[in-house]
Amino acid sequence: MEVPNVKLFDSNSNYKESNTPRDLQFDEKRIMHIMNVNSFEGDLYSTDTQQPATRLTGVWFLPSFINHSCSPNSSRLVVGEAMFIIASRDIAEKEEITISYIDGMFPLKIREEKLAAMGYGFHCQCRRCEAERSVQSELKEYSSQYHELYENAALEVQGAVTSTVHTHIENCPACTELSAVYDGILGKLNSLSSLTNLEKQWILGGYSSAFLAKWLVCGYASGFSPPSDFATPQALQLVEAMKATVPGMLRTLSFATMLATAAQKDKNQVFALVHRLIQLALDECIRVYGKQKFDVVSKLMEQSAEFVPFF
Numbered sequence: 001m002e003v004p005n006v007k008l009f010d011s012n013s014n015y016k017e018s019n020t021p022r023d024l025q026f027d028e029k030r031i032m033h034i035m036n037v038n039s040f041e042g043d044l045y046s047t048d049t050q051q052p053a054t055r056l057t058g059v060w061f062l063p064s065f066i067n068h069s070c071s072p073n074s075s076r077l078v079v080g081e082a083m084f085i086i087a088s089r090d091i092a093e094k095e096e097i098t099i100s101y102i103d104g105m106f107p108l109k110i111r112e113e114k115l116a117a118m119g120y121g122f123h124c125q126c127r128r129c130e131a132e133r134s135v136q137s138e139l140k141e142y143s144s145q146y147h148e149l150y151e152n153a154a155l156e157v158q159g160a161v162t163s164t165v166h167t168h169i170e171n172c173p174a175c176t177e178l179s180a181v182y183d184g185i186l187g188k189l190n191s192l193s194s195l196t197n198l199e200k201q202w203i204l205g206g207y208s209s210a211f212l213a214k215w216l217v218c219g220y221a222s223g224f225s226p227p228s229d230f231a232t233p234q235a236l237q238l239v240e241a242m243k244a245t246v247p248g249m250l251r252t253l254s255f256a257t258m259l260a261t262a263a264q265k266d267k268n269q270v271f272a273l274v275h276r277l278i279q280l281a282l283d284e285c286i287r288v289y290g291k292q293k294f295d296v297v298s299k300l301m302e303q304s305a306e307f308v309p310f311f
């Protein structure tokens with residue numbers, strides 16, 4: 001399809017197409033399809049920081065040309081009416097700019113289902129998907145278990161968050177089982193020699209909520225406040241994997257700050273782990289610049305007990 005002149009979308013421009021091509025004539029179905037695959041949905045932030053974020057849907061012309069990847073290099077932020085596309089990791093010269101159309105922190109099968117449900121009409125063949133497909137048969141057991149459990153686990157979490165009574169650990173069966181899936185996938189990945197370390201991180205990142213379910217189950221009894229000994233090298237390994245998988249996610253930033261706070265309180269904790277967690281939080285804080293990053297990370301650390309890092 002021919003790309004229209006950008007000036008057509010500029011409200012201050014007098015530019016007009018000399019003659020409307022026949023295929024641009026009014027066709028309701030076609031217009032609806034174009035809207036479906038090109039519009040964005042998300043949180044809109046006011047420049048007035050006292051205002052809460054509101055949900056919005058809209059079409060932003062230039063960002064709508066950006067393709068999807070399950071391990072993208074950019075993410076988007078809407079402030080007022082402007083959409084910012086922010087690099088979430090270093091981007092090489094001539095590398096395609098990509099964003100994720102879905103919450104990519106899920107295993108392959110769920111990502112495929114989410115993309116299919118949105119009607120984009122493509123099968124993702126990014127490097128992350130291809131790496132995960134290449135070991136799909138080896139991971140089948142964990143992938144199926146995750147698939148069976150994750151919706152129920154999400155319901156348990158929602159129930160717990162909205163409940164005023166602190167339910168006990170036994171009342172969270174799906175979360176408990178899901179956390180065992182994480183240990184299983186971790187062991188399996190260690191035994192797979194056909195994958196690079198980065199490919200293993202991409203797969204592990206997709207199972208992050210299974211690890212977080214474990215935190216939830218442990219943190220439950222203590223009113224969601226993470227136990228001080230929860231910041232283990234295994235938790236750090238997951239934050240590193242989440243950063244490598246979908247960089248710049250708020251969930252990863254919050255998880256890192258929560259762990260850093262817990263690690264700081266633990267007298268037995270080595271300084272290197274706390275330091276690395278804070279560094280990761282600063283790296284993931286891609287929407288603010290300079291010294292403000294430190295303010296945001298320390299504020300999040302103060303508030304970390306209130307955060308439920310799940311789905």
Ligand SMILES: C[S@@+](CC[C@H](N)C(=O)[O-])C[C@H]1O[C@@H](n2cnc3c(N)ncnc32)[C@H](O)[C@@H]1O
Nearest residue numbers: 037038064065066067068069120121122124125
């Ligand atoms: C928002 S548009 C992206 C820009 C579009 N590629 C273009 O040139 O106008 C979404 C559509 O782009 C295509 N697309 C996006 N990401 C893709 C990917 N990773 N692989 C194949 N097609 C993709 C699909 O057709 C999808 O419905």
